Amino acid sequence: MTLKKLRNYINGDWVDSQSSQEFEILNPATGEALALEPLSTPDEASLAVEAAQAAFAEWRHTPPITRSRYMFRLKEAMEDAFEEISEIVTKENGKTLDEARGEVRRAIENVEVATGIPSLLMGYNAEDVAQGIDEEALRQPVGVFTMIAPFNFPAMVPFWFLPYAIACGNTFVLKPSPQTPLAANRLYEILDEVMLPPGVVNLVNGTRDVADRLMDHPLVKGVSFVGSTRTARHIYAYSAAHGKRVQAQGGAKNALVVMPDADLPRTVQAIMTSACGCAGERCLAGSNLLCVGGVDREIVPMLKAAFASLRVGYGLDPTTQMGPVISAEAKQKIINYINGAIADGATALVDGREIVVPGYEKGFFVGPTLLDNVTPAMTIAKEEVFGPVLSIIRVADLREAIDVIHGNPHGNATSIFTSSGASAREFKYWVACGNVGINIGIAAPMAMFPFGGMKDSFFGSLHGQGRDGIEFYTDRKVVITRWF
């Protein structure tokens, strides 16, 4: 069977890449090839940017209420294709169909928030700032923005940015992840059906060459990125050096703190979702479990049973609770981390290294892995594993738990499980993480809130989504008026 080769979407047309280089996109559960990804050239990225720049003047002049109507149409079109997009996400990424549906829902929610752009764009004013003089602050779109997307949420993450960027009156160029470009390509078919003016949204498939051009092109005003800390730091520095505004979300090492007064059955369920949801391949995944004051005696056996009973399989099977990881390389990297932890003195209470899923022997599966006797100094406790691995660390009290969290350079997310308001308040007040959960396993901000991130988990000042998104995609202009 001939595999479909993806095309770029530039200036309202689907165009073949001129590149002869391409590689196969694999279904991580079956190992089968799904499509061919072209490694587009930097010049093709430039064409997309130029098309976006050409579209900007008319698009920014389009009334916000009209741009909002495009968002309503986009939402409806995404609802119509909801199941199809979800299945694509499962096939290319591996996550379960429910997780994929949750992702597509989150993407749509961002479009829903962006429909409010006529109000969100409003500025403010004051009369008589001096005798007979009025002053107003306007929000105006800026120009061409780009987004470099990760593999783990191929439908959702681009939509943390795209709806706000274009609703504000900017134009947009997306480079999807080369490992999971199919959902984004399908979403661009939907954007095409919505009939936005040519050039308002563009997509270029490719890898680093394309990303570099998007970051250093003189017509690009801003860059959004989600991925590892190492790459986020590079993107931030490289883009800023080329005069761009940047929001670069990096990696994470998220701790889940369990207090002795936590509701343990519900806490265990939340921890399972946090550690094993999306096979641990998300920047909000809980990976260090900080057991406070002897709560480990009760919760560890419960977790062991829950980890051992989780059903691993193909995400399209409705009984599957956890899918594979993205690639053979990712699987090996996770196994290396587990091997290293055991060599450092950790104990595998549940060991997912040798898992075989009948019927899917070519899949990149790692079973849920629960490691005990981990200390904060171990590599497994310090580095992002990006797999379904949870490390148990014992601490004496909440203060020590917060110290352990602060000892890590990341500051993406953390959660506390407690029935004490005082403990919860102390935790949320002191902890230096951008997304904080209280009795919540995955502290994922809804579309109307910014997706937080501190320390090495975020480079920039304005985050994605919500008010921050509007600020990032606009300039404020102050006008001071006096009429003679």
Place this chain on the structure above:
Amino acid sequence: MELATFGAVLGFAITFEQQLGTFCRTLQGSASGEPSGRLAQAVEAAQKREKLLERVRRENVAEMILEPISGFRSEDYTLGDVPGAGASPEALAGAWHRAEQTAVSFYTLGAQKLPIPEVKRIFERLAKEHERLMS
């Protein structure tokens, strides 16, 4: 099949309504008069519920509530055989009643199993709707 996830439960509910619609349409073929009209309405109602459940699935699947569900199996909610041609009105009514009773049981337990308030409310409402159809 074990209905262990949100998607499995909602997917089964959608399939169940499809099957119930087909079941009622087949019954309608053997019925006449007032029962036939009521069965036609039941077919239409099943189609509406199918659309409703698709929307409920789309709008309520959130990653923070993907918690496993246990003790819920699809095999417990199979529709019986449709009585053959020439079946008495009582036999047809009995088959339909049993099908609606199965639906009531499914949605009642489903409402208890799903921790999402909006979905729980819809399942409770559908249980009531199927109960009304039995009367």
